Amino acid sequence: MLEIPFGLEPGALALLALGLLVASYARGYSGFGFSALLVASGSIVTDPANVVPLAISLEVVASIVMAVSVWRSVAWKQVGLLVAGAFIGNPAGVALLLFLAADTLRLGISAFIFCASLVLLSGWHLTRPVGAPATFVVGIGSGVANGATALGGLPLALFMTVNRQDPAQVRASLIAYFFVTDAYAGTLMATQGILNAQTLVAIAWAVPILFGGIWLGSRSFAAATPEGFRRVVLGLLIVLSLLGAAKAFGVI
Numbered sequence: 001m002l003e004i005p006f007g008l009e010p011g012a013l014a015l016l017a018l019g020l021l022v023a024s025y026a027r028g029y030s031g032f033g034f035s036a037l038l039v040a041s042g043s044i045v046t047d048p049a050n051v052v053p054l055a056i057s058l059e060v061v062a063s064i065v066m067a068v069s070v071w072r073s074v075a076w077k078q079v080g081l082l083v084a085g086a087f088i089g090n091p092a093g094v095a096l097l098l099f100l101a102a103d104t105l106r107l108g109i110s111a112f113i114f115c116a117s118l119v120l121l122s123g124w125h126l127t128r129p130v131g132a133p134a135t136f137v138v139g140i141g142s143g144v145a146n147g148a149t150a151l152g153g154l155p156l157a158l159f160m161t162v163n164r165q166d167p168a169q170v171r172a173s174l175i176a177y178f179f180v181t182d183a184y185a186g187t188l189m190a191t192q193g194i195l196n197a198q199t200l201v202a203i204a205w206a207v208p209i210l211f212g213g214i215w216l217g218s219r220s221f222a223a224a225t226p227e228g229f230r231r232v233v234l235g236l237l238i239v240l241s242l243l244g245a246a247k248a249f250g251v252i
Helices: 012-031 034-042 048-073 076-096 101-120 132-149 153-162 168-192 197-222 226-248
Strands: none
Touching: 012 034, 012 048, 012 197, 012 226, 034 048, 034 153, 034 226, 048 153, 048 197, 076 101, 076 132, 076 168, 101 132, 101 153, 101 226, 132 153, 153 168, 153 226, 168 226
């Protein structure tokens, strides 16, 4: 019989499982939002230091599971530019923490994502796709946001929505991006002992729920229209930005 992860009581374990199912569904549908939703819900029942390495590990598992179905839809040149920019921006984001509090940065990023998503819901979009230099700059900005607040995925999802990319390409590219960045982050956590035996126990419990949520989300994506996908992504961005603001104010 598997050990109970993090020594949780049945009620707390059920809440963690529910948060994981919702996060997995979002990942299966949109390609992003998993870590933010899981950490926000999981932090209610256990130490965030337990949930973050679990979320990073499951992000990698999710990307591997979804790779076969999305591989051909990935915009590889765009993902390469975004990853290159993110690796440059990450140290800058960490350095920002020397001058500004993490909660201040988190609130600023969340407010920007929230306002921009509302504007996009009104129907505004770019008249033509952005080029490689702008994509690279967005990657740097995402890296800064990730290094400072772990919210790097939100600017990317917003950027791809503004850019009016095909939903399948948005979803596939985000999955590929997170695989690279989260595999790197997970390796660092493992070498520093943050990802430990308790994390492995939690992964064993979580994987069946993860697979189920991804399957449900992927089925919903298959039936989605481009405009419906856009509305769901923007709605998810608004929810995640509100969660970021709540964290900044110490509500969660």
